[in-house]
Amino acid sequence: MSKPQDIVFDDLGNPKLTFLQKLALGGSKNAKVNLDKESILTSAKEATGLSDFGGDDFHEPLEVLINDYVSDDGLSGVGRQQMFKDLVRCASNHLIIQDRIKKTPELATTELKKPLSVSGLPRSGTTHLVNLLAADSRFQSLPLWVAQEPFHAPGKEKASGGLKFGARTLARFLKSGDSLSNDDPRYLRCSARWSGMQIMGPDLAAMHPMNPDHIHEELELMTFDFGCNQFEWTSMVPGYRDYYFKKDQTPHYEYLKTVLKLLQIERGDDRSWVLKCVQNPEQLLVLKSVFSDATAIITHRDPVAVIQSTATMIAYGHRILRLSVDPRLVLNYWTDRIEALLKACVRDRKVWGSKQSMDVMFHEFMAGDMQTVEKIYDLHELELTKKARQEMDDFIKAHPRGKYGRVRYHLEEHFGVRPEEIRERFDFYYKAFPVKIEV
Known part of the structure; x- marks a missing residue:
């Protein structure tokens, strides 16, 4: 196997656009996008042939989101178009799910069997871990194409x-x-x-x-109810972020549980779910309330490495979604955001007892992923069979680390910040969890 290609960004703040990127940005510059609630809901109705949203509880968070998008004069034409498409897809799914709820009487008696829930910082190994666990055919999971559209609209x-x-x-x-x-x-x-x-x-x-x-995360399913921090990943939405902080997220986790039950019924499959969500660390109390019998696996990583990686990825995406890229603005936003998430995690971690949860350090997981899996299975009281090991080994061989290249991150060069400036803000986290300092 050839060595993964190094990817080094020398244009994060001043992107060198490809021909196709320039074409897309130029072609969408003057495109009319109706970023208003009525246009979004009408488009969803037309796309699905449905009209019953099952109430208007989701209107308020949707309006907060729209207000952030409309107020953001930094969005490019592509960005505005993408936000509109995403909101229409979410509203369409809301309609379809409401239709399924009405047509599924067995929903009231359907239960989820002891889910295995992976929670953790973004960029802390959650994606590799959930995909590795999902390779075990005794679990059911959520591939991205299902997460984005769980059900067909009738007749489509x-x-x-x-x-x-x-x-x-x-x-x-x-x-x-x-x-x-x-x-x-x-x-x-x-x-x-x-x-x-x-x-x-x-x-x-x-x-x-x-x-x-x-295998994707169930956070996607909560976007259909417009209640989760997923929207922060695609745009600058400080108003929505503040709104999210103020609201009890229990109804949205209950909504998630309902959608998982509907999927289980649709599939005729009662296997346990393996789930993953990077929002969970700041919602451990809610997670415990709604998924009380789950086994909670919580991943941890050096926050400086997480912020460096997160900010690089998001700033890279901004070259097409925004009119200009401000790496320092992105870094500051996500430093604040991850600090808030980790403070909530440290505060509420004990709600999940040792018989039902475990912490996974990123550096240990990367050094021995199957050893970590063995510990998880012991906690979950599930035998790690020869077949499961083979399925996971097949996954690892098909998905080597660095398969698509390795990004080389440069905090000071790209963002003008020394690691120590960020690290001092996370002393509370380093004291709580023995993560390895990486940057």
């Missing part, structure tokens, strides 16, 4: 010829590895979105691949 179960041709042509051209035989329109749309992301951000796969088959 078949893909058009144009969708099949377009999605597969892009997948072949980009050699993305996406399935060329899955005819589900939800899969094809997810594949097309991933192709678009690769075209607009060629190095994104090295930081966080978003191919349809990779």
